[in-house]
Amino acid sequence: MIERYTRPEMGRIWSEQNRINKWLEVEIAVCEAWAVRGVIPEEDITAIRKATVSLERMLEIEKETDHDVIAFLRATGETVGEAARFIHLGLTSTDVVDTALSLQVKEAGALLRQDVVELTEAITRRALEHRNTIMIGRTHGMHAEPTTFGYKLAIWVDEMRRHLERLDAACDTMAVGKLSGAVGTHANIPPDIEADVCKLLGLSTAAVSTQTLQRDRHADFITTLALIGASLEKFSTEIRHLQRTEVREVEEPFHEKQQGSSAMPHKRNPHRSERIAGFARMLRGHAITALENVALWHERDISHSSTERVIFPDACILLDYALAEMTEIIGKLVVFPQQMLYNLESSGGLTFSQQVLLKLVEKGLGRQEAYKLVQKHAMKAWRERGSFIENLRSDPEITTRLSDEEIQGVFDYAYHLKYIDVAFERLDLKN
Numbered sequence: 001m002i003e004r005y006t007r008p009e010m011g012r013i014w015s016e017q018n019r020i021n022k023w024l025e026v027e028i029a030v031c032e033a034w035a036v037r038g039v040i041p042e043e044d045i046t047a048i049r050k051a052t053v054s055l056e057r058m059l060e061i062e063k064e065t066d067h068d069v070i071a072f073l074r075a076t077g078e079t080v081g082e083a084a085r086f087i088h089l090g091l092t093s094t095d096v097v098d099t100a101l102s103l104q105v106k107e108a109g110a111l112l113r114q115d116v117v118e119l120t121e122a123i124t125r126r127a128l129e130h131r132n133t134i135m136i137g138r139t140h141g142m143h144a145e146p147t148t149f150g151y152k153l154a155i156w157v158d159e160m161r162r163h164l165e166r167l168d169a170a171c172d173t174m175a176v177g178k179l180s181g182a183v184g185t186h187a188n189i190p191p192d193i194e195a196d197v198c199k200l201l202g203l204s205t206a207a208v209s210t211q212t213l214q215r216d217r218h219a220d221f222i223t224t225l226a227l228i229g230a231s232l233e234k235f236s237t238e239i240r241h242l243q244r245t246e247v248r249e250v251e252e253p254f255h256e257k258q259q260g261s262s263a264m265p266h267k268r269n270p271h272r273s274e275r276i277a278g279f280a281r282m283l284r285g286h287a288i289t290a291l292e293n294v295a296l297w298h299e300r301d302i303s304h305s306s307t308e309r310v311i312f313p314d315a316c317i318l319l320d321y322a323l324a325e326m327t328e329i330i331g332k333l334v335v336f337p338q339q340m341l342y343n344l345e346s347s348g349g350l351t352f353s354q355q356v357l358l359k360l361v362e363k364g365l366g367r368q369e370a371y372k373l374v375q376k377h378a379m380k381a382w383r384e385r386g387s388f389i390e391n392l393r394s395d396p397e398i399t400t401r402l403s404d405e406e407i408q409g410v411f412d413y414a415y416h417l418k419y420i421d422v423a424f425e426r427l428d429l430k431n
Contacts, residue, residue: 014313022100044083069093090189099177109171115323127153135340170224211300226287233280236273253332349388
């Protein structure tokens with residue numbers, strides 16, 4: 001991932017140096033297990049514990065070997081001396097690479113988890129702040145019935161809580177190691193070594209494996225990140241729509257010296273939300289690749305390997321950036337309650353049409369007859385930009401069934417919002 005979208009800590013996790021550091025961590029842990037069993041002498045395990053690996057030296061060797069793990073082993077061995085003969089004992093490359101990748105995902109997952117928590121907390125604060133900030137709810141992009149901005153955000157809180165559960169589950173699925181040899185049969189490295197090493201590394205042990213960990217685990221993790229990204233795109237799309245000039249109910253933070261357009265000085269574009277939408281598209285692409293990686297030939301091939309060098313760092317780095325970006329957008333989002341109310345009232349009371357319909361049905365009118373009657377006056381108000389309530393008051397078919405007081409009583413925002421608090425109670429959202 002380019003530096004522009006790479007936050008330092010997540011970038012460190014997916015650096016090449018950290019990658020081979022994790023390889024070395026796995027190799028040393030295996031040597032420790034062999035040493036406990038008396039296979040590696042004390043003086044040799046002491047030397048192995050001091051092993052280091054130079055990325056520069058490894059890459060130099062790889063030009064010759066065209067095999068990164070062999071280059072890694074040779075570069076590491078140069079720092080150990082004769083004891084290097086015990087490093088990689090009974091292992092195959094994928095034992096090290098897959099187990100080390102699980103360690104990296106464990107680190108990255110913990111960081112992403114904190115990002116999700118912080119975003120959820122930010123949305124929660126704004127939901128409570130705007131619990132009673134009335135606005136128009138839209139369906140198909142059209143005015144429907146009143147809601148509140150806080151209620152809209154409460155729905156996002158609930159969604160992010162589900163994502164936290166999904167992320168935890170996906171990270172647990174990925175927190176698995178395998179050290180079972182060339183086709184997974186433990187022919188050259190016994191299962192008890194594998195179990196001890198995984199425990200030492202803080203991983204679970206794969207119950208069974210081929211030469212690789214099965215890639216449904218990896219697809220589960222990447223698709224979970226893509227799903228979180230899809231929700232971020234949903235949030236950002238809502239913000240973009242609400243920021244449109246004709247709507248202007250919310251606005252992304254825009255600092256004093258910021259410039260929105262190279263050509264038009266007046267522009268205040270929702271570019272950060274647009275950026276997040278782009279990230280979500282990339283994450284979905286990585287999810288497709290992860291799903292394609294599930295099917296490998298027989299006990300292993302490496303068609304997945306090249307893609308995972310890209311999709312794992314990129315997906316984690318992108319989502320880390322996007323979550324932090326959305327947290328700041330939500331935290332500093334400018335909300336215009338008066339504009340929300342203005343837009344709500346701009347449709348001339350049409351948002352109360354369902355309540356008029358229900359009131360007429362309650363008075364004994366057939367539903368379809370009542371629907372057509374109300375629709376007639378709603379369409380007239382729509383075409384003429386007139387007052388819906390005045391249209392109703394002028395129709396004897398309605399006034400013979402509903403008193404003026406009953407008609408007026410229907411046009412009450414409180415009716416629409418009487419159960420808003422229930423959502424906050426169900427979510428246990430409190431100031």
